[in-house]
Amino acid sequence: MPIRRETRWLYPIDWPLISKRIRFEVAGPHGAGRCWKCGRWFDAELHTWRDARGKETAWPDMVDACRMWKTRVILAARHRDHDPPNVKPKNLAAWYQRCHILNDREHHHRQFRLTIMQRRAMGDLFEGAYRR
Template sequence: MPIRREHRFFYPIDWPQLSAVIRFRRAGGCCEGCGRPHGQSIYCLDDGRWWDASVGTWRDAGGRSLREPPVIEELAAMRLTKVVLATAHRDHDTTNNADANLAALCQRCHMLHDRPEHKRRRWATLFRRKALGDLFRGPYVK
């Protein structure tokens, strides 16, 4: 996940190297949340289940092997996606770069991990837009 320009000063200067160590040396190129392999295209369903081609089994959103495969109707919603690992801060504090605070997560796991922060930012953005609309254009209209 790219770092916004206004947030770059929160990260250390050697962040790319630190991130690479976490993603590829410690995590072995797999998501620490669900086990998806970096750089590979995988088949996945909307609820997080995915096909692990290296083992030949379906896995759930947590990376555990499923006892029963999805039914035919569910496979119609299957999509192909490329996995890209990113390094996430577990406590959302970008100044805390301790090894235990960093995790290698795929796009899905990273978005789920950051969901509360995204909701907070969305609220702040909508609140700011409403305030600016009230100030300059009259009542806010969706």
């Protein structure tokens, strides 16, 4: 997940190095460089996705593939307790963004609501009544 500008100061100065170590050097339940939740990983040599056991995963058929959104899959370091200053190894995990979003859905909804409320308050304060 991208770090929001207003919360960047909560992260330690060496966060990029810590994140890289968690994602690619520390072996999670499925190995290093793989999602710790679903275990999937991309085999760059054969240009295919593999499951937690290393077997090729089935590709969708053409009808399903046409309906899909094309996105970049990013392995991100996440905080289990949602506390950015807590960078203890037991608090960090490497998950794909999709797994992270689905797992922390309620937390992200609360954060989204707070962001919208902040924007409305700033608009009321400086620009008058908030208009949609």
